Amino acid sequence: MRALALALFLLAGPAFAISDPSEMLPDPKQEARAEQIGSQLRCLVCQNESIENSGADLARDLRKIVRQRVVAGDSDRQIVDWMVARYGNFVRLRPPFDATTALLWGSPLIALLAAGGIVMAGRQRRDEAAPRALDSAEQAKLRTLLEQ
Amino acid sequence: MTRRRLLLLAPLGATVLAGGAFFAMLVRMTQGKFDPRGVPSMIIDKPVPPFDLPDESGAKLTNADLATGRPVLVNFFASWCEPCVEEAPVLMQMKQRGVPIYGIAYKDKPNATLGFLRGHGNPYARIAMDEPGRVAIDWGLYGVPESYLIDGQGIVRWRYVGPLTADVATTQVAGLMRKFA
Numbered sequence: 001m002r003a004l005a006l007a008l009f010l011l012a013g014p015a016f017a018i019s020d021p022s023e024m025l026p027d028p029k030q031e032a033r034a035e036q037i038g039s040q041l042r043c044l045v046c047q048n049e050s051i052e053n054s055g056a057d058l059a060r061d062l063r064k065i066v067r068q069r070v071v072a073g074d075s076d077r078q079i080v081d082w083m084v085a086r087y088g089n090f091v092r093l094r095p096p097f098d099a100t101t102a103l104l105w106g107s108p109l110i111a112l113l114a115a116g117g118i119v120m121a122g123r124q125r126r127d128e129a130a131p132r133a134l135d136s137a138e139q140a141k142l143r144t145l146l147e148q
Numbered sequence: 149m150t151r152r153r154l155l156l157l158a159p160l161g162a163t164v165l166a167g168g169a170f171f172a173m174l175v176r177m178t179q180g181k182f183d184p185r186g187v188p189s190m191i192i193d194k195p196v197p198p199f200d201l202p203d204e205s206g207a208k209l210t211n212a213d214l215a216t217g218r219p220v221l222v223n224f225f226a227s228w229c230e231p232c233v234e235e236a237p238v239l240m241q242m243k244q245r246g247v248p249i250y251g252i253a254y255k256d257k258p259n260a261t262l263g264f265l266r267g268h269g270n271p272y273a274r275i276a277m278d279e280p281g282r283v284a285i286d287w288g289l290y291g292v293p294e295s296y297l298i299d300g301q302g303i304v305r306w307r308y309v310g311p312l313t314a315d316v317a318t319t320q321v322a323g324l325m326r327k328f329a
Contacts, residue, residue, distance in 0.1 A: 044187055044290035057255065058290060061281055086288045088190050121151060 023060070025067050034070045037079050038063055042093050050093055189307040190288050196222075196302050197286035201252075201276040204262065209276040213250075215302030219328040220248045221321065222296045223272070223312075224284060226256040227264035229292040235311035239271035242317050247325060251275040254284050254292050297321065299328040 025031040035052055041062065043054035051059040051066070062083070069079045083091045095101045103110075134142065176182035191197060196211040203209040214220055223239060225232040243249055251272035253261040258277050265272075278284055287296070290309075297306035306324050308316060 047185060057281075058285075061285065065285070086190060086285060087290070088188050088288070090187050118155070121155060125151065 023063060023067070025071065030067075030070050033076070034063070034067045037070070037076055038066050040080065040093055041066070041083055042087075042091050044087060044091065183309070186309060187288070187290055189304075191296075191304045192307065194304055196298055196304055197283070199276070199278075199283040199286065201278055201283060203277065204258070204275045209250075209274055211302065213274070214298050215300065216248070217300040218248070219297055219299050219305070219325050220250055220273075222250045222252060222298055224252045224254050224278075224287075224289055224292050224294045225264075226254045226292045227260040228256065229254075231311040232264075232293050233268060235293050236268035236271070238312045238314055238317050240269045241314065242312075242321065243271040245322075247321065248273050252283065253277050253279075254289070255279065255281040297324050297328070 025034060038052035039050045041051045043049045043051045043056055043059040043062075045056040045058050046054050049059075051062045065082075066079055069082065074082070080092065089095055089098075089101075095104065097105050173182060173184075177184070196214050198211050200208060200210045214222065221242070223235075225235070239249060249271050251274070253275055256264075256277075256279065258279070261275065261277065265275075276283070287294075293311055295308045295312055296304055299305050305328060306320070308320070312321070
């Protein structure tokens with residue numbers, strides 16, 4: 001039993017990109033395009049893998065559809081839109097910039113502005129804290145004090 | 149002084165806000181209103197995606213058959229799907245309460261589907277055989293079981309991912325059946 005488990009473990013191997021030759025398009029150019037499109041699409045079952053990397057059944061079906069549409073002459077945009085119409089923007093591993101993702105895409109800028117604001121506030125306070133130069137009357141007073 | 153107070157209060161305010169939002173998310177998760185892993189359905193309030201599949205007897209079953217003038221439940225299932233076994237008695241109860249249920253067998257051999265129904269009961273008015281699983285993709289399905297409520301005009305009104313529970317059946321589905329009756 002243990003030997004069988006070990007054998008299965010060794011046979012399994014790491015799950016690299018799916019490269020079942022029967023799935024690939026005969027034209028290497030078309031296949032490269034299909035892989036490029038597929039790598040931007042999320043596998044809905046495993047969620048953090050692209051459909052090109054996933055072993056799930058649904059991912060295989062979606063890979064097949066991407067290839068059918070590449071052969072049919074659809075543009076990259078049309079193929080992604082086809083997927084988005086069914087699974088929403090969630091299917092895109094790289095979310096587009098729109099009203100719901102504005103905060104997400106804007107977060108680096110927001111962080112930068114906030115940090116800039118804090119630095120500016122700190123600097124202003126330091127400027128205020130710096131003592132002003134003595135005027136002539138104070139200088140004269142200081143001199144008499146030091147001479148005593 | 150006011151600036152210093154502001155600088156002190158800003159992070160505190162941000163923390164309270166983030167904590168409040170996080171708490172609201174947790175509450176919604178426990179109530180089943182929010183699923184962080186859920187894929188939102190794109191067909192809510194839209195007509196059923198057109199399909200044309202064979203039913204269990206080899207006759208045609210199309211999207212037009214789902215617009216019956218009263219709400220129906222559509223349930224995607226498969227004989228190889230374990231949560232579907234768990235769901236089977238809930239569907240049978242709903243059938244007894246008069247909910248019309250249409251089944252779509254996802255990526256399943258017709259013989260295996262029929263065997264599953266013999267073993268666990270058949271709650272379905274009719275069953276479409278989506279052996280290639282291609283129609284399911286048009287619905288935005290990403291697992292079985294998934295259930296949809298279709299109103300009398302054939303508009304999708306509700307989607308539920310995972311096995312229906314007795315609680316979901318008596319609260320949500322019953323309410324929707326009344327709402328769209």
